[in-house]
Amino acid sequence: MRNNVKISFWLIKSKHNPSKQCPLYMKIFFQGKGIKVATGHYINPTHWDKKKKKLKGSTQEAHTINESLASLRAQVIMIVNKLILAGVPFNIHTIKDRLSGKEHKNITVTQACDNYIDMMKSLSVEYSKPTIIKYRNTKLRLMEYMRSKYGRGDLFLYELNNEFIREWEMFLKTKIGNSQVTCYKHYQRFTRMIRVAMQKGYLQKYPFDDYTIKLPKKEVQFLTIEEIGIIEDKHFEIERLEIVKDMFIFSCYTGLAFMEVTNLTEENLYIGNDNELWLKMVRQKTKKEFKIPLLPQAIKIINKYKDHPFSIKKKRLLPIPTNQKFNAYIQEVGDICGIKKKLHHHLARKSFSVSIALANNVPVETLSKMLGHSSISVTLNAYASITDQKISNDFANLKKNLAARNKSRKKKKD
Numbered sequence: 001m002r003n004n005v006k007i008s009f010w011l012i013k014s015k016h017n018p019s020k021q022c023p024l025y026m027k028i029f030f031q032g033k034g035i036k037v038a039t040g041h042y043i044n045p046t047h048w049d050k051k052k053k054k055l056k057g058s059t060q061e062a063h064t065i066n067e068s069l070a071s072l073r074a075q076v077i078m079i080v081n082k083l084i085l086a087g088v089p090f091n092i093h094t095i096k097d098r099l100s101g102k103e104h105k106n107i108t109v110t111q112a113c114d115n116y117i118d119m120m121k122s123l124s125v126e127y128s129k130p131t132i133i134k135y136r137n138t139k140l141r142l143m144e145y146m147r148s149k150y151g152r153g154d155l156f157l158y159e160l161n162n163e164f165i166r167e168w169e170m171f172l173k174t175k176i177g178n179s180q181v182t183c184y185k186h187y188q189r190f191t192r193m194i195r196v197a198m199q200k201g202y203l204q205k206y207p208f209d210d211y212t213i214k215l216p217k218k219e220v221q222f223l224t225i226e227e228i229g230i231i232e233d234k235h236f237e238i239e240r241l242e243i244v245k246d247m248f249i250f251s252c253y254t255g256l257a258f259m260e261v262t263n264l265t266e267e268n269l270y271i272g273n274d275n276e277l278w279l280k281m282v283r284q285k286t287k288k289e290f291k292i293p294l295l296p297q298a299i300k301i302i303n304k305y306k307d308h309p310f311s312i313k314k315k316r317l318l319p320i321p322t323n324q325k326f327n328a329y330i331q332e333v334g335d336i337c338g339i340k341k342k343l344h345h346h347l348a349r350k351s352f353s354v355s356i357a358l359a360n361n362v363p364v365e366t367l368s369k370m371l372g373h374s375s376i377s378v379t380l381n382a383y384a385s386i387t388d389q390k391i392s393n394d395f396a397n398l399k400k401n402l403a404a405r406n407k408s409r410k411k412k413k414d
Contacts, residue, residue, distance in 0.1 A: 005030050005080050005095075007073045009039070009053045017042050024048075026072055030080070030092045037096055039072060041065050075099060083183045093158055106153040107202050109146065113139040116193040116201075126287050145171045157197060160207035169213050174288075179380070180216045187213035217260040221341065223351040225359065228252050230337050232297070240321070241336075242331040246301050247320045249350035253298040253356060255371055259284055264317045269294075269302075283372030290372035295356075 006029040006384075011022045021042035043065070047056050048251040054069060055062035079098045083090045097106055107115075117135050143153045145168050165187070172178040172186060197203055200313040223231075232249050251261060260281055271366050272291075274279040277299055279292045294302075302318070305311055310319035320326065327344045334343035341347070349371075357367045 005077060007076055008161050010050075011043060011045055011071055012049050020044065021137075026069070026076075028076055028092060028095060029094060033092050035092045035096050037072075039069065041068065061288055072099075091156070091159065094156065095099055106156050106158070108156055108198065109142055110139060110154050111158070112157060112193050112197040113142065113190075119196075128284050128287065131285070134185070135189050138186045141172060141176065141186055142168070142190065144176075148175065151168055157194070157203050157207075160194070162208060162211040165208045165213070180214075184213050184215040198403050220350060220354060221347060222354040223252070223339070223341065223347065225355045227339055227341070228355060230353060231333065231339065234333070234337050236333070236336075240329055241333055243305075244321065244326055245333050246304065247318060247326065248333070248343070248345065248348050249300055250301045250318065251345060252351045253295045254279065254292055255349050255352035255357070256281075256292075257283075257285075257349060258320075258323050261318060261320050261345075262316070265315060267318060268317075274383065281372075286372055288326060288372050290370055357370050 008027045008029070010027065011024055013022050018023045019042070021044055024039045024041040024043050026037045026039050028037065043055065049056045053251060055064045076095060076099065079095055083094065083098075094106065102113050113135070116140070117132060120132050120135065146155055147153050148171060149167060169183050169187070172183045173180075178186070186256070191208065194203070194208075195206070198206060209215060228249070232252075233243060234245065236245060247261060250256070253257075256264070256279075260283070264279075264281070268279055270278055270280060272293065274293070277294045279294055280289065282289050306320050308319045321329070321343065330343045330345065334341070353367060353371065358364070359372070
């Protein structure tokens with residue numbers, strides 16, 4: 001590998017100082033790439049031996065400068081040898097940084113990932129285990145890509161550019177088989193880690209300014225209030241179907257995620273300032289507390305199952321089965337009820353947001369708090385098409401009201 005390092009010196013004759021001396025540069029060639037390094041010396045072009053790459057003559061100045069150039073050459077070779085022995089990934093920029101004493105600020109992609117993941121672990125109250133696992137998976141996908149593309153499992157942050165992220169997206173889709181949504185999630189996590197590395201001074205400039213992995217727009221799937229009513233009114237003699245139906249309806253009227261319904265206990269219930277029954281929990285995904293005033297339909301289901309043997313044994317409010325069984329059984333319920341849409345538990349949460357809350361003029365800010373979203377922007381992004389339609393409908397009603405008021409004013413004038 002040492003033989004791959006080539007070092008040369010040359011004068012830039014197009015530049016000179018007031019004494020007509022030109023700057024002398026060292027050029028390092030490594031792994032097919034070259035980089036120039038200023039030596040700090042200015043030389044009269046007539047004193048430079050272009051062939052031997054050193055100063056002519058035996059003056060004290062020539063001796064001093066030639067020794068300096070030999071020392072620089074030796075330093076480069078020593079740096080490369082040390083890097084090879086250390087077994088760390090490096091390139092021509094690493095050599096230049098070591099030469100200038102800046103290497104302490106260089107970290108790799110995996111080091112940036114590890115730093116972020118360690119930070120998440122130290123703030124375990126704010127980050128759930130599933131979230132940390134997702135970041136680890138993103139790190140693994142990056143390592144797989146770097147081995148495939150660059151022949152090594154790591155790159156320095158200063159090597160990142162638009163090509164890196166563009167080719168990574170293609171790798172995720174073609175080699176791993178990831179969907180556009182999954183690619184976007186990996187991109188989101190990776191760029192978050194990169195921005196934190198920037199804040200710590202490991203990068204001067206964001207490397208992916210001209211490229212973004214976009215989240216594909218898709219219509220929000222939900223049940224209409226009529227479809228919810230069809231399922232709600234259906235009674236099943238088979239207990240497992242009746243239970244799953246009720247659990248689904250409970251989430252349609254509360255917006256709770258599957259794990260939240262599973263972990264629901266009597267301690268989560270309380271009487272609010274309005275003397276109504278409320279539910280209070282911490283959203284597992286965001287570690288954010290949320291509160292929901294319980295609708296009569298949800299209270300009815302709680303009362304129905306509070307003395308169920310499963311509820312008593314597990315000390316839970318509701319006898320919900322595993323997620324896998326739930327989604328299999330609820331599809332069976334949907335088929336029997338004549339619902340053409342594919343049913344799963346998350347559809348209940350979406351149906352609460354759209355058909356129960358937004359359709360009945362619950363503000364997006366309120367919905368965001370009830371869903372336990374990390375910010376209102378998450379809610380707006382999730383229901384962008386729905387909120388756009390709602391704005392359109394609300395504005396149409398506003399125009400009607402204004403037209404009616406203007407008509408009334410004209411009549412009064414007449």
